[in-house]
Amino acid sequence: MWSWISVGLATGAPFLAKYFSTTTTSMISKTPVYFFSHGGPTFMYRDQGEPGAYDAVQKLGDEIVNLKPKAIVVVSAHWQERTISVTSDANNSLIYDFYGFPDFMYHEKFPTKGSPELANHIVQMLKDKGLKAETVQKRGIDHGVWVPFRVAFGSETKLKDTPLIQVSLPYNESPAYSIELGRALAKLREENIIIIGSGMTVHNLRDMHLAGLYGPPLPYAKSFDKALELAVTTHTGKERETAMEKLFERADRIKAHPTAEHLLPIYVSAGAAYEDIGTLIYTRQISSLGWGIYKFTS
Ligand SMILES: *[C@@H]1O[C@H](CO)[C@@H](O)[C@H](O)[C@H]1NC(C)=O
Numbered sequence: 664m665w666s667w668i669s670v671g672l673a674t675g676a677p678f679l680a681k682y683f684s685t686t687t688t689s690m691i692s693k694t695p696v697y698f699f700s701h702g703g704p705t706f707m708y709r710d711q712g713e714p715g716a717y718d719a720v721q722k723l724g725d726e727i728v729n730l731k732p733k734a735i736v737v738v739s740a741h742w743q744e745r746t747i748s749v750t751s752d753a754n755n756s757l758i759y760d761f762y763g764f765p766d767f768m769y770h771e772k773f774p775t776k777g778s779p780e781l782a783n784h785i786v787q788m789l790k791d792k793g794l795k796a797e798t799v800q801k802r803g804i805d806h807g808v809w810v811p812f813r814v815a816f817g818s819e820t821k822l823k824d825t826p827l828i829q830v831s832l833p834y835n836e837s838p839a840y841s842i843e844l845g846r847a848l849a850k851l852r853e854e855n856i857i858i859i860g861s862g863m864t865v866h867n868l869r870d871m872h873l874a875g876l877y878g879p880p881l882p883y884a885k886s887f888d889k890a891l892e893l894a895v896t897t898h899t900g901k902e903r904e905t906a907m908e909k910l911f912e913r914a915d916r917i918k919a920h921p922t923a924e925h926l927l928p929i930y931v932s933a934g935a936a937y938e939d940i941g942t943l944i945y946t947r948q949i950s951s952l953g954w955g956i957y958k959f960t961s
Pocket residue numbers: 753754
């Protein structure tokens with residue numbers, strides 16, 4: 664048996680590699696789409712956040728670095744605008760949009776560059792799909808981006824030379840509109856650009872104060888995180904769109920997300936992935952939080 668395997672490795676693998684490399688070049692290849700749960704700002708320190716989610720995001724970061732993307736486009740829970748806004752600075756500054764943490768956290772760095780050309784290209788793509796969009800300058804990237812990205816790419820940024828662009832969420836909380844935004848961005852996947860949504864799969868801060876930072880999961884955290892997993896991982900295309908719109912109407916959604924901004928980024932990811940299936944990479948429910956992390960790929 665071992666000799667058959669070694670023969671297979673010696674002769675079959677190069678043949679297969681050649682076969683696949685010649686066939687895939689004629690097909691349109693699309694980058695995967697991701698969704699990260701980002702927790703709070705202490706997520707950047709492995710043992711002060713959620714170590715399991717930290718390790719999962721770090722592993723996906725290595726995977727993304729290996730894909731050598733042309734750019735990364737991210738939508739975070741912490742930026743909603745009436746006109747979809749796209750960062751367009753040559754270098755990204757950081758927004759320390761968190762309060763009451765130790766002083767040194769407001770000096771943490773995560774150096775990345777942007778791309779005014781790509782920002783203009785994205786705005787044009789969105790306008791072509793009938794969405795209102797504009798570039799903005801000097802906004803910077805918020806902690807919903809740089810905290811999990813520091814975990815994924817390291818504090819010295821393995822993707823220093825890869826432009827990073829943040830796109831705002833729409834202001835309105837319609838799931839259909841966030842899916843539409845994702846669909847309008849989807850073409851970037853054919854340009855070797857990676858799209859990432861950053862939020863939480865369950866996010867109720869009021870209950871977290873009552874149930875304890877590391878308390879056992881509240882019933883809705885478990886039920887909603889599971890329902891989200893089913894909607895994302897068992898359907899694609901229009902069926903998933905419908906399933907995710909129904910998910911939004913569930914009674915436990917209002918408890919899991921009293922406001923929808925942490926949930927909507929996964930609707931953007933699902934819209935960008937559209938016909939590609941979602942896979943659950945990691946989740947855990949703690950107190951009133953859900954830490955689901957997903958990858959969408961064909
Ligand atoms: C962006 O950062 C690079 C490297 O740090 C620097 O050389 C360049 O001048 C900066 N560009 C702008 C527009 O700030």
